Amino acid sequence: MKTRSGPPVAELFPGMLDTAAFDDLARAYQRETGFALAVTDADGQVLRGGDAAAACTDNEACRPFRAQAIAEALRWGEPCVLCCACGQALWAVPVMRNQWLCGGLLVAGVALRRPRRAGSLDRRLLHACRRLLELATERNLTNAALLAERRQLARRERERAEALHALKDHLQDDIRSTYLHEEPALLAAIRRGERTEARRIINRVLTAIYAVGQSNTELLKSLALELVVMMTRAAVQAGGDPAQILGLNYQSLSALADISDQEELASWLCDMLEQLIDAIKTNTRHPNSVVLARAVEYIEEHLADDLHRDEVARAAGLSPSHFSHLMRAKTSWSFTELLTRLRVDRACHLLAHTDHDLVQIALECGFGDQSYFTRVFRKRTGQTPGDYRRQHQADAPKS
Secondary structure, three states, X not given: OOOOOOOOOOEEEOOOEEHHHHHHHHHHHHHHHOOOOEEEEOOOOEEEEOHHHHHHHOOHHHHHHXXXXXXXXXXXXXXOOEEOOOOOEEEEEEEEEOOEEEEEEEEEEEOOOOOOOOOOOOHHHHHHHHHHHHHHHHOOOOOHHHHHHHHHHHHHHHHHHHHHHHHHHHHHHHHHHHHHHHHHHHHHHHHHOOHHXXXXXXXXXXXHHHHHHOOOHHHHHHHHHHHHHHHHHHHHHOOOOHHHHHHXXXXXXXXXXXXXXXXXXXXXXXXXXXXXXHHHHOOOOOOHHHHHHHHHHHHHHOOOOOOOHHHHHHHHOOOHHHHHHHHHHHHOOOHHHHHHHHHHHHHHHHHHHOOXXXXXXXXXXXXXXXXXXXXXXXXXXXXXXXXXHHHHHHHOOOO
């Protein structure tokens, strides 16, 4: 192997590494890995070797990258593959006397192969990095104990980061569950413009956020941001102007970045709530027919439940009396009549298009038992459920 001419003296690092010892190390390394080895000072200046990658090792623009490779190896306790100004790979092991960084053993100018799969790294590079560290340790050219300690710390940090990521996902699931439990009441309060009730619900959700997030401000901000996204969706559904609400969101994100404690975070959330309610109150694009459609949608989603007028009115964002008055004016039906019609309509669909037995259909449509279901169904359609099924399944086109 050809070597770059060395300094005037034989000592590269006095008392640690001379030119003869380095040349012997470089030959052993190249024989085992196929890569040419160089030695540099702590600033990345090449002192000897590296002729196989002369274009890279002679390039002054690559010098900061050589120094960075040494620094990163010292930081993490093992070589890290970097990319230099030439677009080539390089890695290093720090040469150390006790705690003092003298320079580095460096490989540079290595062309990267296209990985066989995304996220994979050339195995020969990984082997070469590991072997360089082993050779430097065997020849007492680095502080092996310090590097081992750094590797252990790096491993702990990685495990902690992975655990925090998993915990954050879990916490977000918990907060999402808490919010979904509170969402119907919050949605109704926002629609009605009941600020006090909405604040009370937000405070309950905040208590849950603080309980699981504790003092991790960044985690709390992340969870609070998810809450605002849900609140925004509720505001749009309640009739808020999407363009105005989008502007509020843009402003809120800028403010959120500067928040540093829980008190500021709570204040930010309350301000967002006030602005969202204001956005709803200043927009009149939702006529009464849309409010009624929202009530019908809620009923259809909960037909199997024991529904009451007050619950549906609350979901639609109306007072019970206003809801009854509006429904009478628009449909001439009472709440009970509307609920019965929707339940019978659902039963007709299931009878004609499924093989569910009558007991199952009765329960799915909110009737307490089959006999009550049959009585109501015959009153509304003039047929028993069985007769209706036989007629409509017989009339269905054959495939």
